Amino acid sequence: MLSDKERRKELGDFLKTRRARLSPQDFGLPIGPRRKTEGLRREEAAQLAGIGVTWYTWLEQGRDIQVSSDVLEAISRVFRLNEEEKEHLFLLANRPLLSKVGRPLVESVNSVLKNVLSQLEYCPTYVTDEKLNIVSWNKAAAVVFGDFNKMNDRDRNAVWRCFTSKEYRELFLNWEDHAQRLIAQFRLAYTRFVGDEWFKDIIKELTNKSPEFRNWWSKHEVLGTPCGKKTLLHPLVGEMIMDHITLQVYDAPELKLTIYQPRQEGETEQKMKHLLNWQADLQ
Template sequence: MEQSNHTRLDELAQFLKTRRARISPEQAGLPSGGRRRTPGLRRGEVAQLSGVSVDWYTWLEQARNIHVSTQVLDSISRALQLDSNERKHLFMLALQQLPADLTPVENIISQTLQSFLDLQGTSPAYVTDQRLNIVAWNRAASIIYGNYESMSTRERNTVWRTFISPYVRLLLQENWETHAQHRLAQFRASYGKFAGDPWWMELIEELNRASPEFRAWWPKHDVLNGPEGKKINHHPTAGLLVFDQISFLVTDSSHLTVTINIPSNDDTLSKLSKLLLE
């Protein structure tokens, strides 16, 4: 079996185990059955709820290369009470969608797209690729989030920067942990398309070495697609800034996501206007 396929199957197995561990028998409508050595449902209980054999489900959690039907995945999804993002992640890992093209996509930012970012004025705006790298931005984004122009490619990766940059922790303060867990869940969801790809594996290894929080949270297998809603920042000179965030895909480059942070009150708008004049 190819290494990338083995990694994908192992990722699927670990995801299933973590989802199984978080559900109690009572939540699944089953009797508790007394004390348990480990939390959550037993494999046999998931198999029972999903309508499959215990052996078959066990093979799935052992990362064996077995065929999985759409109907069975739906049954497992219901048994494990997955939300919509987790269900998509399960299907992706089980290859119920077309495998992603692992060839890196060239991030060509058109002049039209850059002009659109620049026209956002007092709203920090930027573009991320499928690896969650910042690949384009406007001046407001650089003023609030850092000088992207002087950063290396690694430093412009939003996951790396979230966990490694002291400035990001200063900017987010008490909201850092929530933001970091959300960003990691987005990263895990994206990784499902590229499990085993060398670029992703290298970044994961580096983050595991560099960040104790990443090391603790990565095994949880939380997944999430989509941006945060409201965003609260503590700028070193401007102070408290509050934004409403919106994101959308670029029509002719679907691997690119545009994110715009719109000042949600007059105070934030006024502060942004002053920063842009400096």
């Protein structure tokens, strides 16, 4: 269940981190010799956003107040939030963006999407839900990222596996970059479920198990799922270079389709075919 108190605390913490990353010089404000505040002061942020200092202070303190969309727009502008951060802010303030309202939800991966997975024969592809659980995948994904059929529900969560699996950590040439991006995506997903017991449990467990998770989670970074290039170090075939992209499923916007497309570099496509043939021989 959504906890209003925890949601407001999350909102306050997020505002503090975004205020701290700005400099008075960004807005032509003077910096006195006795200044100790990191980033903007509360009164400076309030003035730039055109709202009262007391009102803004209450927001950061997690007070039980109602904030308008106009105020959130002003804060977004002053704090120079990107689209993901802006959505995060609106949801924490319990003011969903209009473009996000009324979207349909489904509970399962439909047959059309499963057919897409099977058609992408040499492209490791999987589907994640709104909690970043991997709910469907193709054979190519299993031979690269692990046999999801043999994993329990916890291990099929992308964030949990990223921070607790030694094999998964060693799979990525630049694991830290991958992990920080993933945790920022998880923070954005968490926005809709602040106070939810499932999220509270997994965050607590990861905080205890992983110092990296504990450090990066506290930074309140939020991020979407940008496309790019990944270099994987597979234990059987070595270096594999792939382009990856994540797509939102139109009819089920809580689901996302992540596709890794083998590049010609390093004979990656040939290595994918070798892995799949090797897997078929074992069956």
